[in-house]
Amino acid sequence: MAEKTTIKRRRVTEEILPSYSITSNFVHQDTNMARAILHHKRSEDATKTLQTMKAEHVKVTADLRESLNQSRSTILQLEQALDSQQRFNREMESNFNLEKDAYVNEIEGLKERVKSLEKKNQENNDYTNSPRTREIELTKKVNELEVKLLESTNSTQSSFNESLTKDYTNVCKQLKQYQTENTKLARELKHYKGISQNVEYLREETNSLKQQLLKTEEIKNAKFVLEVENANLRSERDAWTRYLESKPEYNQLTPSSIIYDLTKQIDNGKYLTTRIEQLEQEIETQNTTINLLEDHIYQLKTTVSEKEREKSFNDEERNIYKRREETLKKHISILQSQLKLYDNEEMNLMEQSYDEKKAARIAELELLLNELENREVEVPKIKNDTPIVVPNGPYEKITSGTTILEFLTKIHQQKELYLKDLNEAKAKAQEQFREHTNQTQLNQQTNQELNQESNQESNQESNQELTQELTQESNKENIPSEGRYLSLIQNPASENYAIRRDLLNRLQQENQELIQIQLNNAKDIESILLPQSTITNYQKQNQDLQKKAESLNKRIDRMKSACNDQIEEVKTQVRELLGYNIIFRSDSIVRMEPVVVGSGELSFLIKYTDRENEEIVLRIVGSNKELYIEQFHDIYQTYVIEDGNIPAFLNAAALELYGLKA
Secondary structure: OHHHHHHHHHHHHHHHHHHHHHHHHHHHHHHHHHHHHHHHHHHHHHHHHHHHHHHHHHHHHHHHHHHHHHHHHHHHHHHHHHHHHHHHHHHHHHHHHHHHHHHHHHHHHHHHHHHHHHHHHHHHHHHHHHHHHHHHHHHHHHHHHHHHHHHHHHOOHHHHHHHHHHHHHHHHHHHHHHHHHHHHHHHHHHHHHHHHHHHHHHHHHHHHHHHHHHHHHHHHHHHHHHHHHHHHHHHHHHHHHHHHHHOHHHHHOOHHHHHHHHHHHHHHHHHHHHHHHHHHHHHHHHHHHHHHHHHHHHHHHHHHHHHHHHHHHHHHHHHHHHHHHHHHHHHHHHHHHHHHHHHHHHHHHOOOOOOHHHHHHHHHHHHHHHHHHHHHHHHHHOOOOOOOOOOOOOHHHOHHHHHHHHHHHHHHHHHHHHHHHHHHHHHHHHHHHHHHHHHHHHHHHHHHOOOHHHHHHHHHHHHHHHHHHHHHHHHHHOOOOOOOOOOOOOOHHHHHHHHHHHHHHHHHHHHHHHHHHHHHHOOOOOOOOOOHHHHHHHHHHHHHHHHHHHHHHHHHHHHHHHHHHHHHHHHHHHHHHOOEEEEEOOOOEEEEEEOOOOOOOOEEEEEEEEOOOOEEEEEEEOOOHHHHHHHOHHHHHHHHHHOOOHHHHHHHHHHHHHHHHO
């Protein structure tokens, strides 16, 4: 009897444990799906932020380009004005240099005249000073001679009187000559004094001319400065006139209001330049954050792919464990049937004899059952409990990132509260499950005391009811801590739409059947009466079909253009890589023309006669085909006849042609 009660307990636990393992597997799958959805939402939010940032970046770059173009145009205008100003300055410098050279030449001529006059004055002074010195010398000689005369009178006057008188007469004559010369020299001195006065006058004139020259140079410098200022003012005036002509709205304004508007524009320009610099800095920071976000998204993608692989591996392991579980259940059912047979035989042979072999076999089978139960308990526990570690990206640098983080923290807090509630519910469910197990044990103990036949039938019915109740209560209350059950509810709008759609299809079918009946009955009549609604419906259907046909034709045209583009790309790639121009003919023949040789000299025609057996016909065509056939004889023998490899022959032919041209 004790053995029977243990077998019944095992049955109850066997029926309860598989349901618990299946629910845990479903919960684990739900958590993985929720994590994958969360990662997908994060990646979508990150891509949206990237797109918005890129759009802002494109707008800012467009504004910067416009400002750059405007600044370039203003720079070109300023350069043109500067070139014209430089030309004017060069002309003014050349004119100034010419005038300066002329004034310098005049000053040098005047200086030479002054020097020549100074030399003449010096000569005149020297000439006037020389007779005075001679007169002084003569007076000295006369005095000496008078002294000698006085001395000679005291001595012998008779011998030297005549000689002295002669000398005296000669001296008197010389004195007269000197006096006449002196008068002449006095006249000349007066004349030269007048000339010297003229020289001083000329000197004063030269000094005055020098001062006038300095003044003229100062005036010229001032004139040059004024001309430069005048030219600048003219250029500014021309620029202002052009600017005012370009903007006719300023014609009605006063100069002060125009200047106020322009200063305001300059201030706005300065503000915009500072704003542009700030935006450039922000763009740089945003670019760095975008790069970091891209790296983070790439890391998320890699982690998601890794987790998907782990999930696939876990799913495969679960499938394997399910298969093992099914095989073990089959094995358990076989063992249970064997145990039932042994129990029946024991009951029949209990009074007659006791078989030790059977008892040992029963003990072995009980051990095997215990092992299988332990395995079934361990199988649902084998799962990947490693938490998904995702590195935090630079979300805090973006406003949207901070809002997302706040939202996720709220979700995480709600999840923790939900998990606490689930754990409490799980503990309550486990307590109720224990109470139910205790009740089942008490019921089994009470049922053991009854008769064997009545007990077997009653116990089977009660155990079935208990197992049903326990499974229902466990399904209701024993909710695992890692997830929750989700049930799909049908949408009433979709149900109504499906009902109306079905009704409409049936009505259309009935309408077509009625029209067909009319056509069959009225074969001799050319026209049939149809209601207006059917005609409008047919017209709508016709329009819808025409629209679909147009859209399909457009799609076909797009596909054709895309295919043609791809074919052209393939042709260009083949021409660049293999050295052949490929032409697809309408008669399913492919024409291959070598790039190295002209199109009319040599070409290969390839045609598939039987694609299943891969039968290909190769022809060599061209004006110089005989020469090239002789050249390709060895290659044709090795690659086509012996190996049957046409691509190898074409590559070898391209190499041969390249060698011939080289």
